[in-house]
Amino acid sequence: MLKRLFPSIYVNSIYDIKFEELYNEGYRGIIFDIDNTLVSYDTKHPDERIVTLMEMLKGVGFNVALVSNNNRIRVQTFNEKLQLKAYHKALKPMTRKIKIAMQAISTDRSNTILVGDQIFTDIYGGNRLGLKTILVIPISEKEEWITKIKRNTEKKIIKAYLKRVNKNAAKH
Incomplete structure (x- = not known):
């Protein structure tokens, strides 16, 4: 069970992800959580760095979507500039x-990546699939x-x- 809570990759931020390598490995889709993954929980709109990243990902050839447990207004407001496929009230880890x-x-x-900041919602939900x-x-x-x-338990899992x-x- 614990293994289902482990991410494939663990990084400091979305800007540390090696997207080109993942594309070269055959991945074509990225699903991002929003809150505390792309922006802080109380940030309503993406900044220019996020907008640029999403454009770069599309330019590389990725299809990108947002899947959030937050409400419709939050997700629609955040997605106004990005114009991505976006889904609210996801109830992850469902x-x-x-x-x-x-x-x-x-x-x-086989070719989708899920990126998020929470083990019990984002990572477990993606791993289930x-x-x-x-x-x-x-x-x-x-x-x-x-x-x-949940963060204290997440720290133990990490x-x-x-x-x-x-x-x-160490084995290699």
Whole structure:
């Protein structure tokens, strides 16, 4: 069970992801969470750096979607500049909206990446579908109370994940 909570990749931020390498490995779709993955929880609109990143990803050949557990107004407001396929109230780790997003961006389990900041929602949801999952360090400590409660357990899982990664790296 613990392995289902481990990300495929763990990075500091979305800007540390090697997107071109992932494209060269055959990945064609990226599904991003919004809050504390792309921007802080209380940031309404993407900044120019996010807009530029999304344009770069499309230029490389990726199809991109947003899947958030947040409400419709939050997701629509954030997506005004980006104009991506975007889904709200996803109820991650449930997989229904992730599957809908993959269909909308014409990808499948074998060539889709899910990027998020939470283990119990984003990573577990993506892993349930067999996607490549990328965990990023949350942008801000400001978040909903329920998320704050889960963060202590997430820290223990990340510690176990890093221990496993380091053990495997020592073998090679």
